[in-house]
Amino acid sequence: MKYEQYMEHTPDVQGFFDTRTNTISYVVADPATNKCAIIDSVMDFDQPSGTLYFDSAQTIIDYVHEKGYEVEWILETHVHADHLSAAPYLKEKLGGTMAIGKYITDVQEIFGKAFNEGTEFARDGSQFDRLWSDGDEFTLGSIPAFVMHTPGHTPADMVYVIGDAVFA
DSSP, X not given: OOTHHHHTOOOEEEEEEETTTTEEEEEEEOTTTOEEXXXXXXXXXXXXXXXXXXXXXXXXXXXXXXXXXXXEEEXXXXXXXXXXXXXXXXXXXXXXXXXXXXXXHHHHHHHHHHTTOOTTSOOSSTTSSEEEOTTOEEEETTEEEEEEEOOSSXXXXXXXXXXXXXXX
């Protein structure tokens, strides 16, 4: 793989820090096409009340609309233990293709057994539109990108290289 082709492209990157979970979601955009990706989005969860809400996701939605971006990708670097993903909500509101590493099926099998989810909990990654393999390539607008399988935190961890930016 020739990395020079990636270094020639600089996406616009905006981070959104979530104080409750101490995590950062990103909107990454191709300035030439206004196509963007949302990476590691947060669904808000109030643990004492068990309430789900979407203030963090709405901040991203507002930003995407303000910038005039079109969502191409909604990417997860891994299954998050520190927060819930707003990816399905964002896909419903903004469109885009939801993607994660193909080893999500291993994580689903582990979590499915640990939480006694039974057979109704799909363990085949079908909750996502695309399951990445190590070295898969894609584009964000006109920016070349690829994924690297980086198991560690979970067996499904992926790193996204989008132009000259890296998201882990």
